[in-house]
Amino acid sequence: MTSHHKETYIHNNEFERLFHLTKKLLSISRSNEVLSEFIQALLDFYPESRMFLLLTHEDNQYTDLPIAYFERNIKFKNEVAFRAYQTGTIQVDEKNDERMLHIPLKGLQAMYGVLQLTLPTSKVIEEADFEILKHLADVSGNAFEKARLQEQLNQRLDDLNLLNETSHTLNSNLRLTDTVEYMTKQIQSSIQAEQVGFFFYNRYGEIETLTGSSEYFFEKNSEMLVVKISEEVKKRKEAFMITDMKNGNIESMYQSLLAVPMIHDRELKGAAIVLHHDPYYFTFEQFKLLQSLIYHFTLAFINSMLHEEMEQLAITDQLTRLYSRNYLDEKINESMEKDCLGTFILFDIDDFKQVNDTYGHLTGDDVIIQVANIILKNKRETDIAARWGGEELALYLPSVDVNKGLKIAKRLVKAVQQSTSPSVTISGGVTYWSAKKSEDTVTKLFNRADQALYEAKRSGKNRIVVDSSTSSDNLLHEE
Structure with a gap:
């Protein structure tokens, strides 16, 4: 018409x-x-x-x-x-x-x-x-x-700009935690996600949450959801979307879910999980954008992991996985600049040559590892455990006075005797530094602990001795 x-x-x-x-x-x-x-x-x-x-x-x-x-x-x-x-x-x-x-x-x-x-x-x-x-x-x-x-068209341009910005930032050598935090914020702002979690599979195939993910993924009530989605990711090895988790028989306060595997060299490294309370919340375009973001993140994640592993190797003793002596020196120097005091303990495995002669060097190495693990198990997160050299191990306790340090050292002596196989004992020398003694240095601290260790060995082994200057300060009350 x-x-x-x-x-x-x-x-x-x-x-x-x-x-x-x-x-x-x-x-x-x-x-x-x-x-x-x-x-x-x-x-x-x-x-x-x-x-x-x-x-x-x-x-x-x-x-x-x-x-x-x-x-x-x-x-x-x-x-x-x-x-x-x-x-x-x-x-x-x-x-x-x-x-x-x-x-x-x-x-x-x-x-x-x-x-x-x-x-x-x-x-x-x-x-x-x-x-x-x-x-x-x-x-x-x-x-x-x-x-x-x-x-x-505008959304495509925005997505391209987002991907370019993300790729540029991820390639700027961020630390792993910073990388995860950055990606979490990018995903939350770009697709209005409420929760974003990043996970990787460790050497045992267990899933671990990466620091920098949303707080929800560190809470107890998220565990079942993470395990179930992780199993699905392992099975599918491809990205998937759940528009209404009630229909999927998954119990969660969140109804919309996006899951994207992190794959590198055809190997599944981990996954990203994105959540929202409302069902049918995420669009297919947002799903595709997330896949592109995770592709860039996976490359950055692998690079960050390799970089931090190399850094860790540089400061870690390969046998015991304790810190190296150089790293210990560095951390005590830092502590002397910012803390008020600290306690240093130097341990030595008693009659270690006899262990090697009786059981062989492989058993000797295993004994050192056992003692190192006991120290690691009994220390705080802020304490520095290191291999001093040979069968000598060290423990530095920042902001801990010598009385508490002595109790910790005695507890370790007892634990080693009870828990090692073949059973061995250790001796230790304890000393401390204080901001009141401004002339103290790392070298002086080490020398005093070494002298105290020598005295523990000379006086019968399987014991702890506090260096003489510490005792004379009347800071220590022997039992």
């Missing part, structure tokens, strides 16, 4: 309203505003109507509008709406005292949905009404398509 013929159906003032509305709709750049204007226009033309818009794709920005989404079984649930969508023509359905019009919303490239307009049967639907509705639907469909394409 020509525009001239249309004009004969549509009253002049209505035609003018449509003309201005068309200009307005085609000038709008946001798809949610197009739909809002479309719905408002229909209400202006038909104030007695009710309406409902069925869209073919989900988008969180349309939450304030009377909108639902096509379901898989829409053909059976609403046959008339499906026919309108399939044919691209207005379909009419009359039930009871209402007349329901199903108006397709289409652009040049695709069909985007169906508007369900309900009017009382008392309202006469004329040819002009069909022309008005068809015109509004066609213009709104084209405007919606144009706005959607622009939004998608």
